[in-house]
Amino acid sequence: MTTVxxxxxxxxxxxxxxxxxxxxVRGGDVILLSGPLGxxxxxxxxGFGRGLGITEPIVSPTFTIARELGGRxxxxxxxxxxxxDAYRLGGTAYAPGQDIVGRLLDELESLGLDEELDQPGADTVILMEWGEQMIAALAPERLEIHIDRPADGGIADQPTSEGTRTVTLTPYxxxxxxxxxxxxG
Structure with a gap:
């Protein structure tokens, strides 16, 4: 595995x-986006949506969990x-003995997304934010994209909105x- x-x-x-x-990308691909808020x-x-020719606005689907969009x-x-956007998935109500991945998979199933994630259609691309907890169980072939925010250099060295982000691409x-x-290349 080579990271860039x-x-x-x-x-x-x-x-x-x-x-x-x-x-x-092509149909069947799964891409995981991770990184801190902001x-x-x-x-x-x-940009991904623009590259696919999607004309609808691309906004964070945090409250809708998933948005389906058509493009080319x-x-x-x-x-x-x-x-x-899996940020709101995996709440605190777990069945006895149920692990977090199991809970997340149950929530995806209730939303009708488990099959799409497990076996995306021939023309489907999955772009998932905040899915680190479950993506390996669902998609052994995937591209993981992690975005790091720079730190402010202060005592607490908190992330800042200023400065260059580092984007790490890891193919699986x-x-x-x-x-x-x-x-x-």
Whole structure:
């Protein structure tokens, strides 16, 4: 597994990266976006959607959990984007002995997303924010994108909204490593 780190100094750089990655995806792909609040996950998703030719606004689906949007892959074929925000999943009500992954999978099933995540359709791309807890169980082949915010350098060294984000791409399975190498090559 080869990871690649890319600097994104401005919001437009994050959108351009999202757009570039949209040009190498195809149906059945699963992409996980992770990083702290305010890191730029939704900004990345906006560029990703733009690259798929989606004209609807790309907003964080935090309260709706998932949004389904239609667009086109880079080759012009139909693309079905499912943009999931798992931040609000996995509440505190667990069945006795149930682990967090089991709880999250149950919630995804109740939303009708478990099958899409387990076996995305031939024209479907899953873009999931905050899904670190469950994604390995659902998608052994995936691209993980982690966005780090810079720290303010103060005593508590808190994340700041200023400065360059570092985006780390980690391919898992399939031909993701080759696609990422071609992207940055």
């Amino acid at each position: 780190s890319i600097a994104a100094p401005e919001a437009d750089d994050m959108r351009r990266l999202g757009e570039a990655i949209s040009h190498i 890191a730029g996950k939704t900004t990345f998703a906006q 892959f880079h080759d012009g074929t139909h693309a079905h984007l499912i943009h999931v 399975g399939g031909d993701w490593a080759d696609r990422i190498a071609a992207l940055v």
